[in-house]
Amino acid sequence: MNTDPQGTLCNFLRFASVSAQPQHASDTRACAEWLSAILSDIGLEATLHETPGYPVVLGKTRRDPTKRTVLIYGHYDVQPAEPFHLWTTPPFEPTLRDGRIYARGATDNKGQILAHILGVADALSRGDLPVNVIFLIEGEEEVGSGNLAAFLETHRDALACDAIAISDTGMAADGFPTLCYSLRGIAAMEVRVFGPSHDLHSGVFGGAVANPATAAARLIASLHHADGRVAIPGFYDAVQPMAPWERLAAAESPLRDEHIATQAGVIELFGEPGFSSVERIGARPTAEINGIGGGYQGAGSKTVLPAEAFFKLTFRLVANQTPGNILDLAVAHLESQCPVGIRLEIERGHGGEPFFCDPQSPDGLAAQRALHEVFGRPPALLREGGSIPILKTFETILGCSPILIGLASPDCRAHAPDENFPVANFHSGIALNQALLRELAGTAKA
Amino acid sequence: MNTDPQGTLCNFLRFASVSAQPQHASDTRACAEWLSAILSDIGLEATLHETPGYPVVLGKTRRDPTKRTVLIYGHYDVQPAEPFHLWTTPPFEPTLRDGRIYARGATDNKGQILAHILGVADALSRGDLPVNVIFLIEGEEEVGSGNLAAFLETHRDALACDAIAISDTGMAADGFPTLCYSLRGIAAMEVRVFGPSHDLHSGVFGGAVANPATAAARLIASLHHADGRVAIPGFYDAVQPMAPWERLAAAESPLRDEHIATQAGVIELFGEPGFSSVERIGARPTAEINGIGGGYQGAGSKTVLPAEAFFKLTFRLVANQTPGNILDLAVAHLESQCPVGIRLEIERGHGGEPFFCDPQSPDGLAAQRALHEVFGRPPALLREGGSIPILKTFETILGCSPILIGLASPDCRAHAPDENFPVANFHSGIALNQALLRELAGTAKA
Numbered sequence: 001m002n003t004d005p006q007g008t009l010c011n012f013l014r015f016a017s018v019s020a021q022p023q024h025a026s027d028t029r030a031c032a033e034w035l036s037a038i039l040s041d042i043g044l045e046a047t048l049h050e051t052p053g054y055p056v057v058l059g060k061t062r063r064d065p066t067k068r069t070v071l072i073y074g075h076y077d078v079q080p081a082e083p084f085h086l087w088t089t090p091p092f093e094p095t096l097r098d099g100r101i102y103a104r105g106a107t108d109n110k111g112q113i114l115a116h117i118l119g120v121a122d123a124l125s126r127g128d129l130p131v132n133v134i135f136l137i138e139g140e141e142e143v144g145s146g147n148l149a150a151f152l153e154t155h156r157d158a159l160a161c162d163a164i165a166i167s168d169t170g171m172a173a174d175g176f177p178t179l180c181y182s183l184r185g186i187a188a189m190e191v192r193v194f195g196p197s198h199d200l201h202s203g204v205f206g207g208a209v210a211n212p213a214t215a216a217a218r219l220i221a222s223l224h225h226a227d228g229r230v231a232i233p234g235f236y237d238a239v240q241p242m243a244p245w246e247r248l249a250a251a252e253s254p255l256r257d258e259h260i261a262t263q264a265g266v267i268e269l270f271g272e273p274g275f276s277s278v279e280r281i282g283a284r285p286t287a288e289i290n291g292i293g294g295g296y297q298g299a300g301s302k303t304v305l306p307a308e309a310f311f312k313l314t315f316r317l318v319a320n321q322t323p324g325n326i327l328d329l330a331v332a333h334l335e336s337q338c339p340v341g342i343r344l345e346i347e348r349g350h351g352g353e354p355f356f357c358d359p360q361s362p363d364g365l366a367a368q369r370a371l372h373e374v375f376g377r378p379p380a381l382l383r384e385g386g387s388i389p390i391l392k393t394f395e396t397i398l399g400c401s402p403i404l405i406g407l408a409s410p411d412c413r414a415h416a417p418d419e420n421f422p423v424a425n426f427h428s429g430i431a432l433n434q435a436l437l438r439e440l441a442g443t444a445k446a
Numbered sequence: 447m448n449t450d451p452q453g454t455l456c457n458f459l460r461f462a463s464v465s466a467q468p469q470h471a472s473d474t475r476a477c478a479e480w481l482s483a484i485l486s487d488i489g490l491e492a493t494l495h496e497t498p499g500y501p502v503v504l505g506k507t508r509r510d511p512t513k514r515t516v517l518i519y520g521h522y523d524v525q526p527a528e529p530f531h532l533w534t535t536p537p538f539e540p541t542l543r544d545g546r547i548y549a550r551g552a553t554d555n556k557g558q559i560l561a562h563i564l565g566v567a568d569a570l571s572r573g574d575l576p577v578n579v580i581f582l583i584e585g586e587e588e589v590g591s592g593n594l595a596a597f598l599e600t601h602r603d604a605l606a607c608d609a610i611a612i613s614d615t616g617m618a619a620d621g622f623p624t625l626c627y628s629l630r631g632i633a634a635m636e637v638r639v640f641g642p643s644h645d646l647h648s649g650v651f652g653g654a655v656a657n658p659a660t661a662a663a664r665l666i667a668s669l670h671h672a673d674g675r676v677a678i679p680g681f682y683d684a685v686q687p688m689a690p691w692e693r694l695a696a697a698e699s700p701l702r703d704e705h706i707a708t709q710a711g712v713i714e715l716f717g718e719p720g721f722s723s724v725e726r727i728g729a730r731p732t733a734e735i736n737g738i739g740g741g742y743q744g745a746g747s748k749t750v751l752p753a754e755a756f757f758k759l760t761f762r763l764v765a766n767q768t769p770g771n772i773l774d775l776a777v778a779h780l781e782s783q784c785p786v787g788i789r790l791e792i793e794r795g796h797g798g799e800p801f802f803c804d805p806q807s808p809d810g811l812a813a814q815r816a817l818h819e820v821f822g823r824p825p826a827l828l829r830e831g832g833s834i835p836i837l838k839t840f841e842t843i844l845g846c847s848p849i850l851i852g853l854a855s856p857d858c859r860a861h862a863p864d865e866n867f868p869v870a871n872f873h874s875g876i877a878l879n880q881a882l883l884r885e886l887a888g889t890a891k892a
Binding site: 091184188190195196197198200201202203204205206207208209210211213214216217218219220221222223225226228260263264265266267268269270272273277280281284285286288289290291292293294295296297300302303304305306307309311312314316339340341350351384385386387 | 630632634636641642643644646647648649651652653654655656657659660662663664665666667668669670672707709710711712713714715716717718723725726730731732734735736737738739740741742743746747748749750751752753755757758760762785786787794795829830831832833
């Protein structure tokens, strides 16, 4: 099988394992079974564990107590492929073009997890796998990993490990080795702003009655200083300042302002003073309005003083902020700013803690050496701006911090039409798995 | 006919003369013809003038050059009656309950214009009409009077007059005689706020890119000081300060804060410091957000940094502000406040000049005497907050200021289900017409 890695990847990609879409339930389950068979074929003890949703696939070597144990996490489910008409070739018919394999899931996450599987397969075939390995591959990552925490709790002993490796994050630049050591947390809320009991004539009442749309805007404006700093009292209190080595790593990141501006489609970037864009995205918390609405939404004008308005916002958090504390501070601030004649209803939404893992730890240094060896240069040390709440769950339940060695290129189009995975990254991923396991084998327990 | 005023009003109200709804085109035209016949029956020279929309009905006495000429304006079209299920009795089957006639158009404007017609009819039948009268009754008031200015221009000589009387405004309290001497003008605009070229992942980009929803909110917040005053530089420069008699009239208005709060459905009123609610509504300009939107509008949360946002606003203007100047000031202010990384598109909307007419002028005093005589108490002198741009058109083309002696009670439900007109107001209106014409007959030309 390992003689045709690309063929195996194409087989994996042909399953339309879209966990969000009920019409793909049998495809998703068939994908899990195929994957379990693959793990078994390469010599692992493969099992398929039912959950209230899609099964978790486990593949384990026999546990040798003289070796360290590395858990490798990934997922076999993929995002929906819609809109289909924007794909150059069909999303579930993998196609090679210009050195990239195009298919839904190519990067996220089938290409990356399969690279790990093939790396282990190769080592097993040569009889020199230096660690015990546990593959844990779930089928609900794209719909929130709702059953994973319970699975980890239930199988805590069977999943006991010394290190966790995950390839599901991005590279700072195309082909640039990258160790992601931090992701932001998240805390969501929705604010509903109420004024008069019904929409009013803006002539008959305007001037004497507080306008909820104006009040919503003033509340939002109170969240930031003009220079971009968040203005909620206490918001930055728990933020762990960037260490000098972090600022150096950010300054040396191959991800530059011009790349960020191009990807965002803006002429000019904007953010908190005193930090570069890479730092603002990875190492600084934000308060971002995701949606706002109220009053007349149609064409032209309607002279109404609306009865209510709303806004939705999410905070991105960095270590050591917590969702609960940040929501407390935000609620207190908004309530203190609520204008006369206005009533607020604030609904707290989902939250996830930030993730931070020292890349200078023994296992972090092992990962850096492996990346250096495979790519021929020292890796970028990156803080990513997104949130993967499940990382904290791994850390809490299994007691070690995931090592994030993602292989997603900046133009991999994950979650979008024409998702692709460079063949070079796929082969680098196989080599990286082997280098990483060798390096982790020699690392003293942290 | 005048022996059964209520019967005549019911006949008038049975026409579903809804100018906005094409299915009522023949009803509306039939109403104009009925009205023309009524004017003819009472002894006027009645004519029906075609326009590109619904006809204008004129009814004139023979012009006696020794008498002053009073033009009385009204409209025979009505608002749509929907939603029908909220009417206690059908909107075009006038019904008497508790001293009020319920029907669409009962107050706005059929009851009020018919009171004038019946007042003139009665005087003509007794042979003592003290002035020349011109009735000008249009059929497009509820859809913007789009053809009226051209009609006035074309018939300027035939419509030459010394005074204009209109009963299409409100009473400060139920049955309280009211002379409205000012209405606010209006100026509309829409602001579109653009940031990134497409919606962004709030984790991957949040912190480094200006958020258009936040920018829209900050722009809106910049329109006012926290205390409610408009913060646009120069906004108040052209405002004619309230004269001492105006502040006295406002203080004595039977329209009190508690009435305004009850009608608006608010616990607490809010507005510009230094002015009462009646003053804020009638005598002070405003900047009111009518609609705001951007980003995710559905249930729950979506972690998007939106590509754009918008807001719609209208300014209510007072003498001597002009729509053009206020829009200029607003555009300059918003552009000066536009944050880094954000681009604005500002669209100017419709405008209408404020109306102000001195109630202490000879004709204003004549109207006050007539109101006092009919209702047995001095009238409230009221500045209304709404806008009737056509008033300024009358003033400009015909050269005299309309006298606004409205008979709409605060709970007449104009434009809403269960619109009604107190029978007492109808009979007072007939008497008021006669008293007003007598008083205006004796007034020296202003």
